Amino acid sequence: MAILQTVVRLSGGLVVAAFQYMADMDLYRLMVVDGSVQVVRDGELVTINQIDVVPGDVVKVTPGIAYFDMAILQSQRLLVDESALTGEVHPVAKLPLDPSIRESSYDKKAFKSCTISAGTTVLECAEGESFDGVLAICTETGSFTAKGELLSDVLSYERHQFKFDTEVKLVLFILLVEMAVLVSVVLHVIEDHWVYAWFYAMFVAGTCLPPLLPTVFVVSVGISCKRLQAKHISCTDSTAILVAGKVKRAFFDKTGTLTEQGLRFVSAQKSGELGKSTTDNETNSVNDLDLQLGLSVCHTLTSNGNGDLIGPAVDRMAFSAIPSSSLLNEHSIRLGDLSIQYLKRFEFDHHTMTQSVIIQKWDGEKVVFVKGSPEAIGRLCTSSSLPNDFAEHARYAARNGVYQLAMGKAIFTSDKEMSEVQRSDIERDLEFLCCVNFQNTMKFDTPRVISELKEGRVESAIVTGDNVLTGIYIAKKAGIIELDKHVVLGAAVIDDNIKWVDASDDSEVGDPSISFPDDSVLAMTGDVWNHLIKHDPKAALTLGNQTLVFGRLTPNDKGEASLQNLIGALRAAHLGIALSDAEASVVAPFTSLDKRIASVTEVLREGRCALASALASYKYMIMYGQVESINQPITMAFSLPLSEAAAKLSPKRPTSSILGPHTLSSACGVLAINILFLVSGK
Numbered sequence: 001m002a003i004l005q006t007v008v009r010l011s012g013g014l015v016v017a018a019f020q021y022m023a024d025m026d027l028y029r030l031m032v033v034d035g036s037v038q039v040v041r042d043g044e045l046v047t048i049n050q051i052d053v054v055p056g057d058v059v060k061v062t063p064g065i066a067y068f069d070m071a072i073l074q075s076q077r078l079l080v081d082e083s084a085l086t087g088e089v090h091p092v093a094k095l096p097l098d099p100s101i102r103e104s105s106y107d108k109k110a111f112k113s114c115t116i117s118a119g120t121t122v123l124e125c126a127e128g129e130s131f132d133g134v135l136a137i138c139t140e141t142g143s144f145t146a147k148g149e150l151l152s153d154v155l156s157y158e159r160h161q162f163k164f165d166t167e168v169k170l171v172l173f174i175l176l177v178e179m180a181v182l183v184s185v186v187l188h189v190i191e192d193h194w195v196y197a198w199f200y201a202m203f204v205a206g207t208c209l210p211p212l213l214p215t216v217f218v219v220s221v222g223i224s225c226k227r228l229q230a231k232h233i234s235c236t237d238s239t240a241i242l243v244a245g246k247v248k249r250a251f252f253d254k255t256g257t258l259t260e261q262g263l264r265f266v267s268a269q270k271s272g273e274l275g276k277s278t279t280d281n282e283t284n285s286v287n288d289l290d291l292q293l294g295l296s297v298c299h300t301l302t303s304n305g306n307g308d309l310i311g312p313a314v315d316r317m318a319f320s321a322i323p324s325s326s327l328l329n330e331h332s333i334r335l336g337d338l339s340i341q342y343l344k345r346f347e348f349d350h351h352t353m354t355q356s357v358i359i360q361k362w363d364g365e366k367v368v369f370v371k372g373s374p375e376a377i378g379r380l381c382t383s384s385s386l387p388n389d390f391a392e393h394a395r396y397a398a399r400n401g402v403y404q405l406a407m408g409k410a411i412f413t414s415d416k417e418m419s420e421v422q423r424s425d426i427e428r429d430l431e432f433l434c435c436v437n438f439q440n441t442m443k444f445d446t447p448r449v450i451s452e453l454k455e456g457r458v459e460s461a462i463v464t465g466d467n468v469l470t471g472i473y474i475a476k477k478a479g480i481i482e483l484d485k486h487v488v489l490g491a492a493v494i495d496d497n498i499k500w501v502d503a504s505d506d507s508e509v510g511d512p513s514i515s516f517p518d519d520s521v522l523a524m525t526g527d528v529w530n531h532l533i534k535h536d537p538k539a540a541l542t543l544g545n546q547t548l549v550f551g552r553l554t555p556n557d558k559g560e561a562s563l564q565n566l567i568g569a570l571r572a573a574h575l576g577i578a579l580s581d582a583e584a585s586v587v588a589p590f591t592s593l594d595k596r597i598a599s600v601t602e603v604l605r606e607g608r609c610a611l612a613s614a615l616a617s618y619k620y621m622i623m624y625g626q627v628e629s630i631n632q633p634i635t636m637a638f639s640l641p642l643s644e645a646a647a648k649l650s651p652k653r654p655t656s657s658i659l660g661p662h663t664l665s666s667a668c669g670v671l672a673i674n675i676l677f678l679v680s681g682k
Helices: 002-031 144-157 163-190 194-208 215-230 240-244 254-258 289-297 312-321 373-379 390-399 446-453 468-478 527-535 537-544 557-563 566-572 598-642 662-682
Strands: 035-039 046-048 059-060 070-072 079-083 092-094 121-124 133-138 234-236 250-252 264-269 325-329 332-335 338-349 352-362 366-372 401-411 430-441 459-463 486-494 498-504 520-525 547-551 576-581 590-593
Touching: 059 070, 079 430, 079 662, 163 194, 163 598, 194 598, 215 234, 215 240, 215 598, 234 598, 240 598, 250 254, 250 598, 254 486, 264 312, 289 325, 289 338, 289 366, 289 401, 289 430, 289 527, 312 430, 352 373, 366 373, 373 390, 373 401, 390 401, 390 430, 390 468, 401 598, 446 459, 446 598, 468 486, 468 520, 468 547, 486 527, 486 662, 498 527, 520 527, 527 537, 527 547, 576 598, 590 598
Parallel strands: 250 459, 459 547, 486 520, 520 547, 576 590
Antiparallel strands: 035 046, 035 059, 059 133, 070 133, 079 092, 079 121, 234 590, 264 430, 325 332, 332 338, 338 352, 352 366, 366 401, 401 430, 486 498
16 A cells, blocks of 8 residues: 555646656747857957857847847848747838937837847848848847746746635644544554554555645646647647636727728828718729828838838738839839839837838939828827818727828938938928828627627627727627627716717717616726826726727737737736747746637636636545544444354355455445446536
8 A cells, every 4th residue: 555655646746747757848938049159359350159159249140039139230121020929910121210319219119120139030131241231230139138028937937826826724724633633533443553553654644635635736737738839829838728717808909809900901091081981892093192292201111131021011002002112222212114212111109109211202302201190190280281171080990990100202402411311300390291091891700709708708899009999890890898888988088077979979978987877897008007097096996997999009018918929918817818920938837829719718718617627626626535434434433343153153154255256346346336437427
């Protein structure tokens, strides 16, 4: 028996160790890096091991994995895959630091488009001899890099505490008391045979505290993790599977998660055309030269070695809407027979919600184009150039699910050198040019997944950087908001007061924190959400739980609001699922390689399965131990060993064979009954 108990305990320990090893190896493969780089030392390029690079070293960038965070000094055609770090699906074009910001302190978040982060992969870059090609300065190494910080968060992550985390201490205390009592009983009853009494007492102690008890959660989680991998869902933090079993609310990014990744260009409407409606199946050609020029130049696109456009989906669709336009290189494009030179480009900024460009036309004239959200462009344009009811037209488009951008233009007349021109110099006093309309197609399986989540009593919500009205349209189409529900919208903050309106007609309504109708749901903008967080956290908690759409959120706001593609939300949530091509994403414990929204329900189902099966195994272990530990001492002490002789001799003698039909039928009969119930129950 001692040998058997030893084998059981060793086996249980090995099982736990094996599953833990497999989980740790998945994380180790994300952490380990090895390689060499070229750096500038004493005015020459030398090759050294990547672990010897220190902040301040100037590095020659080549295709392959980035070992540290770097700020780009000079570059041409630099494309980076950031999917393993951020979950971003498409490659990202990177640019060198702008000389006009040399007086500013470097911040990798503020200058994200000029930063290569550790853990990302350089897909393409210009290569050359010596100091030609791409040069970057190392800013952070090791655990101080973006990847290092994420891995530190993963390693220091404390799983969400369940009830059993606190209750298990009480259970162990009760079992220890029970074990002490039963061991004392056994030692007292069999005191004449101390060797036998000791080993029997140890057996009772082992059954009181089952040696396989620690394996129930590890094994259940490990099995669920393997099943998820078979469904192309990788897992870097197996403990998150148990958390998935208790999820009550799921936050989805809109574009690329609930809807298709790409956008379909619909139309570009000048001032007098804004009242015209556009159907889902209608695409209008762009004939106006100014509109063609604006759509062709106001973007951050580049091309890879195969000539494919690389950049945001909205920029690619808008550029492709002008068949006569083509990228010549990073500094010029062709529009029909006309050649346009780029003088300066500013990336999209989440705070200003704009991007801008300065170009030189074929006739030498310098022109500024600025593109951004209708609200942002409305503030930058002169009031005389804006169409009547411009804001109302923007809201009408958003209510009908149209993703809309606006564009303004101005003549560049400054005498400043281009290296000195800043964004604030050109993003003002614009002349309104047009609104650009896109349609975002719903994924075919989105309504089914949302319905399945509802049936499982998991509430869904949307967090998006788009107009909140567009988010409401998608929420209704996906089934997140029922069609018969009224939507109360936190539209704006005016003089430190939140303006609450009916989303259908903009009529003002009462404060939902005071009175909230049962047939209504909430939606709010990022400004309103941030105001609540800052000034009334209690109301933010109450209203946030009732809000189904958060619109015009930056990535950081999405993190505060919460399950999907943006790094802020993924890190802040109890559980994150990245829809990415990367084998595993550092930022989220789960990565759906197929990029299917159905992965959400699969993870939650496996989470509930792991949690339920682990607790069922736990109950079985405890009950089995109780039956064994209590039954055997009582049987040994007070029943079978104390049986008295019969009053007279029976004609039938007891069997002496443990393999005889009488003994086997009795023992095997119990097993047969158990197996029968197991098979029939399954």
